[in-house]
Amino acid sequence: MKHLLLFRHAKSSWANMDLLDFDRPLNERGMQAAQNMANYLSQHLPLPDVILCSTAQRTRQTLSALLQVYAHPVDIALRRCLYHASETVLIDEITKAGTSDVLMLIGHNPGLEICAHVLCGGGDENLRADLAIKFPTAACVHLTFDISDWAEVKQIKGSLANFIKPRALDVD
Numbered sequence: 001m002k003h004l005l006l007f008r009h010a011k012s013s014w015a016n017m018d019l020l021d022f023d024r025p026l027n028e029r030g031m032q033a034a035q036n037m038a039n040y041l042s043q044h045l046p047l048p049d050v051i052l053c054s055t056a057q058r059t060r061q062t063l064s065a066l067l068q069v070y071a072h073p074v075d076i077a078l079r080r081c082l083y084h085a086s087e088t089v090l091i092d093e094i095t096k097a098g099t100s101d102v103l104m105l106i107g108h109n110p111g112l113e114i115c116a117h118v119l120c121g122g123g124d125e126n127l128r129a130d131l132a133i134k135f136p137t138a139a140c141v142h143l144t145f146d147i148s149d150w151a152e153v154k155q156i157k158g159s160l161a162n163f164i165k166p167r168a169l170d171v172d
Helices: 028-044 057-069 087-095 111-119 125-133 150-154
Strands: 002-008 050-054 075-079 102-107 120-123 140-145 158-164
Touching: 002 028, 002 111, 002 150, 028 057, 028 158, 050 057, 057 075, 057 102, 087 102, 087 111, 087 150, 102 111, 111 120, 111 125, 111 140, 120 125, 120 140, 125 158
Parallel strands: 002 102, 050 075, 050 102, 120 158
Antiparallel strands: 002 140, 140 158
16 A cells, blocks of 8 residues: 655745745744644654755745654655646656655645646545645645555546645644
């Protein structure tokens, strides 16, 4: 059984309009959401063996929040090709992940959302309906696949195991 976690970067800042899109950091709300989600994901979802992350500033900051709470070894690959990548590019990158059991991809919409829809073939109907409405910033999709190698992901549709949104978390 393989687990795929598709994690959309947290809310970015538009405060400095002179910055390129690639260089926009997280805003204050985004930093808090990234930390809340990192805490939740580390306690409730399988821990990733491999994390593929876009090299954009906001995705790297989202990754940083995860690394503050993950206490296990994880291979991290920062990839420029994931910046605003299409679902085709994302799926191609997933197929290269080998035999790791839990793969996380940190990226951007619309590609990440479309990727989730393309790879989702079943699972909880309520979660699927929720995912069909919107894939907000800092949300994470958890898909499972009955495969032995990520190269097989193109032939097998995954099952939606969870869809976590930062606004749904109980945070004190």
